[in-house]
Amino acid sequence: MMRDGCLGVAIVSRQVMVIKAARSHTRRDRFLDVYTFVPFGADRVFLATNVPKARITTNDILCIFPPDDILRTRSPSPGMLELPEEAFTEFNQLSIRIQERYEKMWNAWALAH
8 A cells, every 4th residue: 555655635633744664565555654744835845744744544644646756756854744736736726625614514513503
């Protein structure tokens, strides 16, 4: 499913983040060990979170980037990633989609009470 160093997008601590596999995982694994990154400014740069290593369920994964995107990802310094344009666009689209879903849930709850 995810090889060591593979990149993707997942929901971690109720937040959309870029993830990097900390080790190789198989399809049978229910939990994945990943490093987590959050956006830094408006560029394609992401910084490691305060708690950079997490264990997430496979259900939390929103997408896994193709190997081409992974090969074109730069690490300007430790704890930092610079995504290619396509991967960054996909991250933004997923972030917007999840935000809209949370807003709809909140509005439905607010109307019910």
